[in-house]
Amino acid sequence: MELLRQLPAFLLAILVISAVPGPAIALLIRRCSVGGFRAGVPVVLGLESGLYFWILAAGAGLAALVATSEVAFTVLRVVGAAILLYLAVQAFRSARRGTVADLETPRVLPRNGFVLGLATNAANPKAAVFTFAFYPQFIPRGYPLLPTAAALGLLQVALETGLYLGFAALVGRARGWFTRSRVRRRLDALCGGVLLALGLRVAAESR
Secondary structure, X not given: OHHHHHHHHHHHHHHHHHHOOOHHHHHHHHHHHHHHHHHHHHHHHHHHHHHHHHHHHHHHOHHHHHHHOHHHXXXXXXXXXXXXXXXXXXXXXXXXXXXXXXXXXXXXXXXXXXXXXXXXXXXXXXXXXXXXXXXXHHOOOOOOHHHHHHHHHHHHHHHHHHHHHHHHHHHHHOHHHHOOHHHHHHHHHHHHHHHHHHHHHHHHOOO
């Protein structure tokens, strides 16, 4: 019963966290503004799979390794920064050319969108450290860590999936406006700036 009493606070915290703009939002805007809602679905599923990986890792105690091991943290930090900087470069190239060819080629299949979303979250060391610090606050003493974290994680994944799919649908409906040349260039430049800032921040951060 103690776990049930903490659920409202847990869900409220998840809503606040999900609303904070980050690489997930920037990635969804880029994909859905060209490919519509359909292009955003695999990205959302990939993002949430990466998140759930860290939730299970936190429950299993693996996130503690990332939190305490300098080598593990550095590897994830470099990989995460590289992914974000790659996405930033792609956005800036699209803004300079005024085209969306990079998002319309056959390479951008649902599978690729899933992998990109998965890598964006799974290679984020801050996601590991945050999850390890966040989840124990909502697991009452005496409850098994891994099963409880897994159950709470499913709630978070379900909630965020609904929110992100709703956002993807809104962006997809405005696809015609987003694909205007001037709007597209500005949007890509904005997304590129956000991703670049996040990539540099991940690269420079320490524990």
